[in-house]
Amino acid sequence: MSLLYRVIYATHANGSHHKLALDSLQRLTRHDADAWQRLFLKHVELYLDGSKAPDKQFKDFKNHVLHVRDKFWGGAPEKVESWYAHLVTALRDRNWPEAAWCAGVLSHYYTDPIHPFHTAQSEAENNIHRAVEWSINRAYDGLKREAEALHPDLFVAAPTGPNWLKSFVCEGAEKANAQYERLIAHYDINVGVVDPPAGLDVIARELVGDLMIYAADGYARVLERAIHESGAKAPDVSLSLETMLATLKIPLKLVKKKLANAEDRRVVEAMYDELMATGRVEAALPEDDRMVRDLHAKEVIAPREQKLTALRQQRTENARPVGLQRAPARPPAANAGGIDEQPQAARAIPTPAPAITTIPAPEARAESNFTEQSAPQKLTERISMLSFEQPSMTTGISSEQQPAPPLKSAPIAETPPVAEAPPATKPARLEATQKRRGPRTYLSMNDDVEAAPSIGPKTAARLYAIGIRTVADLIDADPFAAEESLGARHITADTIADWQDQAHLVMAIPDLRGTHAQILVGAGYRSIESIGAADPTGLSADVLKFASTSEGQRVLRDGDAPDLEVIKRWIDNAAAAIAA
Structure with a gap:
């Protein structure tokens, strides 16, 4: 590229949006790409100003996001189409000049949904959102070099068809959303607030760099399509005068850049201080993050909670709750317990949950079959979802499921003998039994204490010695008294309270295993109510953050964390159990 390009990039590009817009010019593949690059550089101030206008002037922050898991909530696809026109x-x-300005604005709306944090919403992300963006800004050049070295021949192909542009925006958002939890887990705000680039670990650097060059190359395709559709030809442009003027402005630009960096540091440090003091960011939350959070709560979370409340009321009216019954003691269930000596976190529900026998069973899934992302939706579904409402929950008990009234005695008529069917195979009998039984819980009050989550043979032996032999004994125990009686340094009152909470969850939530309960308690979800009311994306982020710790890896035995579909099933089962 020309001297002007290098001068602009080094001194005039203040932030990621400026650099993404400039990087896109380098990635044009038309035969006349050089002529168009020169044209945009001639009007570079308008081009770069346009790339920041949605943040600085329009402030329509809902249009900067596309929440893939919330039926593509957000206005990015429509804004991209509008500015493309x-x-x-x-x-x-x-x-x-107008074309340069519009191209800059369009670059912002297209590239914003390729940021993972613009594709979902959770408090864990809110707390670090601005810090992550600052780290990316300060590390941009290095991230770009690393990504280009890994993907030297990257070419992002644009879709075809009448809705190609909306589809293109949705594809970028889906690609970014797959990295949402990973970016949360692999960013260290304690490091990033002091040394911004260092806040991104190796995994975060690679995933961010990959998305950066994807966004730049994807926007180059959008520019090429717009030029082709317009039928325009680039004019001859001389850059000698602009080169001299840009060079003369270097000192002023450097001062402005330093001022911008100082402001970013002030904002991030204020957020960090509040996070350390209170555990969340509220007072120091920037305007754009606050607006998106509040709109998401109003337009997505509130309707979802209203439907859940209506479902609970309906189930309360129609269902007859049955309390947890103490059955005769049975030997420990191998898959309900878990890992010996595993402290987690939390408090439990005060009353036993009702047994659930009439809720349709969710699709069976192996406990260890965890993946990092769910399968992408079909292209046509993505486009149609942009204006659809969320489906309502359908876990209520229908009238067909209610027990039939007793029948009166009647004379039994003789029937001709019927040939007996061959006996069902063992797998078929097992499947039929499971279907009749529906969702089940994997722990009861009268089980041996070794069947409880986190309790292995050694710990069970310690508990036997102080009179705790069943799950009921564990639940009823005073954690502080038990700690003193055990006399084991690694078993504290908090640890025992964690075990109690984990046991409560396994007894209360159908199909929840012991390892699942350990993960949930470790992530801070201490009761069935907190799980049933949780936002899937937020719970997933919290679970992944815990799973990335050494304690979480011990629980998972260095395996993969649960994926979003598994977590959604936990939430649905918890909500159904509460409503029963």
Whole structure:
């Protein structure tokens, strides 16, 4: 590229949006790419100003996001289409300054949903959102070099068809959303607030760099399509005067850049201080993050909670709750317990949950079959979802499921003998039994204490010695008295309280295993109520954050964390159990 490009990139590009817009020019593949690059550089101030206008002038922050898991909530696809039309018109009219401005604005709306934190919403992400963006800003050049070395031949192909542009935006958001929890887990705000680039670990650097060059190359395809659709030809442009003027402005630009960096540092440090003091960011939350959070709560979370409340009321009216019954003692269940000596976190529900016998069973899934992301939706579904409402929950008990009234005695008529069917195979009998039984819980009050989560043979022997032999004994125990009686340094009152909470969850939530309960308690979800009311994305982020710790890895035995579908099933089962 020209001297002007290098000068602009080194001194005039203040932030990731400026650099993404400039990087896209380098990735044009048309035969006349050089002529178009020169044109945009001639009007570079308008081009770069446009790339920041949605943040600085429009402040329509809902249009900067696309929440894939919330039925593609957000206005990014529509805004991209709108500004694309403005760009095509300006190019067709040969209004080059207007075209440069529109191209800059369009670059912002297209690239924003390729940031993972613009594709979902959770408190864990809110607390570090601005710090992560600052770290990416300060590490941009290094991230770009590393990504280009790994993907030297990257070419992002744009879709075809009448809805190609909306589809393209959705594809980028889906790609970014797959990295949402990973970016949360692999960013260290304690390091990043002091040394911004160092807050991103090796995994975070690679995933962010990959998304950066994907966004730049994808926007190059959008520019190429707009130029082709307009039928415009780039004019001859001389850059000698602009080169001299840009060079003369270098000192002023450097001062402005330092001021911008100082402001970013002030914002991030204020957020960090509040996070350390209170455990969450509220007072120091920036305007854009606050607006998106509040709109998401109003338009997505509130309707979801209203439907859940209605479901609970319906189930309360129709269902007859049955309390947990103490059955005769049975030997420990191998898959309900877990790992010996595993302290976690929390408090438990005060009353036993009702048994659930009439809720349709969720699709069976192996406990260890965890993946990092769910399968992408079909292209046509993505487009149609942009204006659809969320489906309501359908876990209520239908009238067909209620027990039939007793039948009166009637004379039994003789029937001709019927040939007996061959006996069912063992797998078929087992499957039929499971279908009749429906969702089940894997722990009861009268089970041996070794069947409880986190309790292995050694710990069980210690508990036997102080009179705790069953799950009921464990639940009823005073944690502080038990700690004193055990006299084991690694078993504290908090540890025992964690075991109690884990046991409560396994007894209360159908199909929940011991390892699942350990993960949930470790992530801070201490009761069935907190799980049933949880947002799937937020719970997933919290679970992944705990799973990335050494304690979480011990629980998982260095395996994969649960994926979003598994976590959604936990939430659904908890909500159904509460409503029963």
